[in-house]
Amino acid sequence: MIQKRILVVNPSSAEADRLARLAQKYGSALSETDPEAAMAVFTEGDFAVAVFDVAFAGSTALQAMIHPPTGVLLTGADEDIVSRAADEWPPGVDVDVCLTSPGNPRELAFLHALGRAVEHAQLKTEAVALRRSLGLQDAKVKDVLAEIHEIKGLLNTGFLREVEKRIAIEARYVGSQQERQRVESILRKIYGADDVSSLLDIVPEIRDIVQAESVTVYILEENEVIGPYLKPLVWDNAFLAHSDFSKYIAPLEAQDFAASVARFGHGIGVADLAFDRRLSKRYTSFLKAPLKNLLGVPIMHGRKVIGVLEVYNKTAGGKACPEGFTREDQQILRGLSEHMAIAMAKLNLIQFDPLTGLLRPEPFFEKVLQKVNALSKRRREEGSMALVMGDVDWFKAYNDRNGHEAGNKLLRELAHVLKLSIREEDLLCRYGGEEFLFFLKGVNSVDEATLLTERIRKNVEDHYFELQEFQPRSNLTMSFGVTITPKDDGEQPAPLTKADLKRLAGEADLAMAEAKGKHRPDLKPRGPADVPIDKNRVCSFFWEEVADKKKMEHPAAASRLAREKRKYERYNVSTPFLYRENGGFKVAKTVNIGLEGARIVSDTALPPAKTLETILVIEDKANLIQSDVVYTEKGGGDPGFYYSGLKFKDLTYKEIKGIESYLFHFRRRDVLP
Template sequence: MDSYPFQKTNWETYLGANNLFFFARSLLFLGLCIWLSFIPVSPGHTPFYRWGLLIIFLLQLFGLYLYASRLKPRSTQFYSFTSLFDLVFITLLILYTGGVTSNFYLLYYLSIPLAAYQLGFSPGLFLAFLASLFYIAAIMPHIRELFLGDLLIRISLLWVFAAGVGKLSSFLKTSEAKLMQVFDTLNQRTSELEKSQIQIETVYEASRSLGEIYKFEQVVDEILEITQKVLRYQHFSILLLDKDKEALLLKGKIESDQKFKYSDPPKIPLTGITGSVLKDNKGVRIYEVKDDPRYIPGLEGAHSEMAVPMISQGKIIGVLNAESKKVGAFSEQDQKIFSILASSAAMALENASLHQKMEELTVIDELTGIYNYRYFVGKLDNELKRARRYHQSLSLLMIDIDWFKRYNDTYGHLFGNLILRDLAKTIKVCIRDVDILVRYGGEEFVVILPQTDKEDARQIGERIRSKVEQTQFEDEKRRLKVKLTVSLGVATFPENGTDQEELIKNVDQALYLAKWKGKNLICTL
């Protein structure tokens, strides 16, 4: 592969990396200076030619500097250009310093071998041929003054130097390439061993940290992080069995080095390679997916795949799956490391899932399935902090069932509980995804409305009131059917309160006002 002659934009670095090249140009420049200082002007030429050649040479040096430092050409392009320039320049130098009598032809012996060394045997001979033609053209007017034997010796030496240095260069480059290939192989094997050892140690270490995470989404994120940063897989997915064990849920994936997590995970059928892993309860490593009848096309351009089951407490909870666009990308060692990660991931996901269920039990109202008062206190505090920070409105809706005690006394507490459960469902239909519905206590509900002013909150409240009024509430056997109404109060931050206590107090007063005015109303302060 060709390399760049310049790696930095200063002459010091260039001198260190290209000593021969710089030495040749230095000799050429020194020769020009000597010629200007000591050699008389040839008959028929004016001093202008000398200064012109010197200026051309200096401009060429500056041009080479800009060309190499900014465009960073390949070495073959760079040395081809400079070698052709040298041939022309040396020929002009010979022409204007006496032709046959000029000794500047010796610069050919420096320029051509250097070019042969950099460019190779064949280009070196071609440049020697051009140099021979240029030299003969430069001395042609006085060629008879030169002994033919001297001319042949000068040209022959040029060809010998070009051929010898070119062959030497080819041999050295071939030997270097072979040696580098051996070093590359050794380095690759060493690197693979070191990488494997580091991966095993890192995965074991990361497995410990997985066990200390109790948030399900954080566990998924950590698994993706380990796979991306440690295993360096560019195409990877975390698939978990759904509750009914009829499909796999895609909880997270890495695609072209980008991480994705899904709160509403897509469902994947229990077929293909991942399906067989679940069925057989063992990992698989596919060398070429096109040769495997189980493979279902997914990743475009995929050639190899590896999948291992995630097993926790003796039961399979999902699959870790990796794909690659390379044939045979995964080794036996990769599968062992992948299995270690899958085992740790399974335990961590199971623990996080159990922890999440325990947390939900403490903040979810068992009867209605919505959040309870304990959750409401913490959530309202967080939403108030956010509203203050970003100078946004925040509203509360407090909802109370009218004459609820009468329904309980008439139809019994079991039917009353059904009313509470169905009312929660009815309210959910009327609010936005960002709104938070809470059972405040008894027959009272509260809705937290982030980024909502008083007028918008009133419209949402009216939508709830109207929907409840139109809804018919029934028991499970549909023998009892009743209509009911609700009263609502609205309070808004910061108009009706700047802290939690004041805001709850005012929304309660607004609800009391709606009750006092005749019920089935929505009131604000």
């Protein structure tokens, strides 16, 4: 592409330097006094304008090296001589004249003439790019060139209307009338979107307007394990279900194109991917077509990056374009990303789940903390608050039979039903996949919280969802787990923290597992007695108080305790737990934990008497620990799962103190039998 570089050739070194200094107003300028030296410089790079003294104007060698869109400006003291010299140039070269000399500098006139020449060269460059990038017909290109000549004529006669004409040409530059209509259509859809699905309906049109094979749209999120990361709402033209997100996410610190855009807040265009370290596995393994070139721009909310818009594999006329995306494509994409950012802010995608419109987990916890910690000490002593975890029964079966789009539609409709089922003072978030987390304010007991949850369960059961007749029980239902915060005991209440809420969410999750049929002897089902024992019910996190300890010695539990040989108390804590298997880490979670070991639930059986490399996640820290497998036993439900008892090996003093500090929160509760 022609840069705004200017070459000044004049036999007088002083005059050449003077004109070059003036020319720097419009770009970088070089000066030469010898035509042969000028030709050598000219071959090293493209120039927008060459300024020749009239003494060199007749040189056929100089005339031969000038080709459009480079323009020529002839200078001299005699108007007749300069005009005749201009007439001798080939008709395809744009030549302008300016009367300037050491004796009569006329610097303002020179600047005006040079400005016209630079502008003219730039417009011709853009016309060439217009033909190449948008495939306009020759007739349309000639129309654009005609308008350029018209502008030149108007400027030469002193009418300063280049701005108006430039706007008209740029409108054509974005595209013909049809292209403008496509841009307007995209903008109407962006600003008319009332949810994320309708906002993302513009993806095919973005792909078409920049002539890309596919588009990806990311939103920036964050969690405690991997920190900030990009989550694709659309990947390679496909709308993703929640279960698909994990393999496509890009941690912000990763060597990755999209992560680089988000990290630095600048767009990137890459045509040669051969040795680029940012070509991560996501691009090489998960795109439908091999990646040849890429263009990405940040989606900015003010100065903050909230997402990335990315397009792959430029085409022209239906064929691959090896040169990649153009500067014009980047301008178009950046403009659209700015409008998308406004729409995303309007839809509150920063705080809300884009599929359901419900709060995301982190903003949910923040709002709960605001509500709870704003209460007076007296009101906290008088009442408790409940967290409720709900999960759609047999959602995988629904998704597998009806497809991800039907599953997404179901989740949107379900979110609406759940919002109508809670009170005004309650809160609701989409916790992940088909899981939802509720905050019920001002409940006095676990029984009251369970009754409120039972009403939510019944509303879901009574609502008709499309295609629910193909579910295992010909109905769509949910299972719920309930836990409550203990009332303050008269002491100065400590402020509730996010870690406290996540522990409570873990308790609700365990109670929900019981409701779904993953039976646990230490949890107690609540709700109507005639509800089927497997799924579609409400369970509470509630330790049974039994005076006679022998009643709790379930044969399996007694055997398990004997095998574990516990020395320390165990507390019910659900936290992520990873173990190495077949060269990689698999994710499980703890059921209970103590200073010497833990009981975990996993999808596969662990080999007894084997030492595993494990990672215990405590709040925001990952602790690498060696663990011995004491036993493994089959759990309930279908598909099956497994309980395993693990004994920690060779804990350091720091690790022991870390676990001890973490478990301190649970000391007021009954310990596990």
